[in-house]
Amino acid sequence: MKPRVRFWLAVATAAALLFAAVAQAQTDPLPSWNEGAAKLAIVRFVQSTTEKASAKFVPPEERIATFDQDGTLWVEHPMYAQLVYCLDRVPEVVKAKPQLAKVEPFKTVLSGDREAIAKLSRKDLLKILAATLTGMSVDEFSAEVKQWLLSAKHPRWGRPYTELTYAPMIELLKYLRANGYKTYIVTGGGQDFVRAYSEATYGVPPEQVVGSAGGTSYGYDKNGRPVLTKDPKLLLNDNNAGKPEGIHLMIGRRPHAAFGNSTGDRQMLEYTKAGDGERLAMLVLHDDAKREYAYGPAVGLPDTKVGAFTQALYDEATTHGWVVISMKNDWNRIFTFEK
Amino acid sequence: MKPRVRFWLAVATAAALLFAAVAQAQTDPLPSWNEGAAKLAIVRFVQSTTEKASAKFVPPEERIATFDQDGTLWVEHPMYAQLVYCLDRVPEVVKAKPQLAKVEPFKTVLSGDREAIAKLSRKDLLKILAATLTGMSVDEFSAEVKQWLLSAKHPRWGRPYTELTYAPMIELLKYLRANGYKTYIVTGGGQDFVRAYSEATYGVPPEQVVGSAGGTSYGYDKNGRPVLTKDPKLLLNDNNAGKPEGIHLMIGRRPHAAFGNSTGDRQMLEYTKAGDGERLAMLVLHDDAKREYAYGPAVGLPDTKVGAFTQALYDEATTHGWVVISMKNDWNRIFTFEK
16 A cells, blocks of 8 residues: 555544544433443443344333432432422411411421421421412412522522532433433422423423322312312322332333432332333432532431431342442533533 | 316316315314314314414423213223123132122122122122222233233123224324324223223323222232232222312323213313313213114213213303214214224
8 A cells, every 4th residue: 555545544544533433422412421330221221122123122102211309310408499498488378377477387487497497307397398288279389389499599509409400310311212211200209399390490291290299179269260279188108119109100101210319219119120121220329529419328428318328228229230320420510500 | 268278277177176175085184073063173173272373372292182981982881891890800809719709799790680780889889899900919900901801892792892982082082192182091990990901992001091090009029029019099089070180190281172971071171171272172972872872861861870961061061162072963983893
């Protein structure tokens, strides 16, 4: 080969390689994920379940993926956003029923004493939940949540809660949907609360949100127009065993992929992995105190009760082949607002 | 104009008109519907909610249409298919628990005495429902229903129940889906029962079936595999007020179109019509004793309790602008198996 020909051939090869690399970078559906076991598990799962020739091909109608929300899709520390919402609503509730101002736990909430509020019992919290999440129409409730989301800010980042979603998980939702998966949120949080922003925030429509759900009562307003009023009766406690039970109630199919971050997601992941063929179960591990938070026994820290990742859960993940996602190592970016 | 030119112009015009008529006939999405008020209401609704320039345009994500099943999508007389299923299952249940053979109402069912079975009380029927619809895993139940559907035949037509769907309604489901509507079944029947065949029979996936639903319990089988067992606890009685309540629980949006045939659908139609913008509410009237059945006070016949179309419902339809579909006059074909 003449040197000049060899030179141009080398240039052409380099150009082709460069083009391929650029094309790959441009089309990487998961750019916020570092190369590693977690990203590889996702890509392999999607390829093996969606390529027609694959032995593990899953028909499009059976492609269901379920995501926990708090701590899996967005920040859950120092307090669940919905609990902040309920506490923030207390003054309005007391304005409508002034006699509550002198009654616990409303008195403590109105005092603004953070330490005292943090010490409220589970029973007290349930009273606050009932007072702020029920008694209004479903349309009024949805409007109130949307209004609150416009002004409420997370204490650490000073941004709306809906901006504190994890960029790698948003990419994952989109990647799965682009491959024919129907993405569901399966949350211990309130179904109607999450539905108020799920479509705008996650691209997940209200009918694909499974959450803790109270009953409603059909009736008529003073003008005779039909109205659905939120009842204090709990129909579905969508935590722990309630997650697979809620999935059956609302979806009626076993997911092929499930994502969580705490013991509340254990049964959902077990149920998912126990299905035939290829199934993917993943747990987000909060081990990045610098960029987000580190908490839970699995990273050698105290159990904060908010999103507990226990050692037992870590052991079950190892036993069953669930993939643990290290926020610190697997994600090169945490939030969408970061560059 | 010269006679020859006039002649060819007439031929060309006739050919064009013929071509247009043929094209329209070929593309008519509702060929089993006679021209008339019912068909016109459907076509106008779809056009006004899906054409971008329309003042009543509905964004694709909000296009929800809900359908009652029994008497609206398929035959409900002389007995709901699911009730036939439950009665047919009794021998198997007794085989597993022989002591039931001597206990009512199982004894009567086993006797095969049709008159006595028809007289069973509501309380007795609930015992049969509990014994045949709960206690097994959700997967076992689904398999049993599918197996039954392969052999059970309707007493009048001698065909499987899944062949006794109304051709005009199947066309309507497809027409709405082709125009971006998500079609849901909202049935007083059992959610898990209908899910066993909804996709194959109606093109409606399990996650778009809202029905009367019992709870499930998450547990483990003897091999340690997760299993969901059907509980006798009723979570949602999806009839009457339960229909809009079930729609909120499972979908979280108000439908833009709803279809029913009895008083059990009244609240669903009210709720649908009370929404903003264009909404369509329709009721199938069983007035065709020859090709299907005629029943209910609205056609001057006794209330058979199975799919009651009362005079009060007819009056409410007139008041609220719900469109009544006459099976006799609006449908040129009842079943898909007819030519």
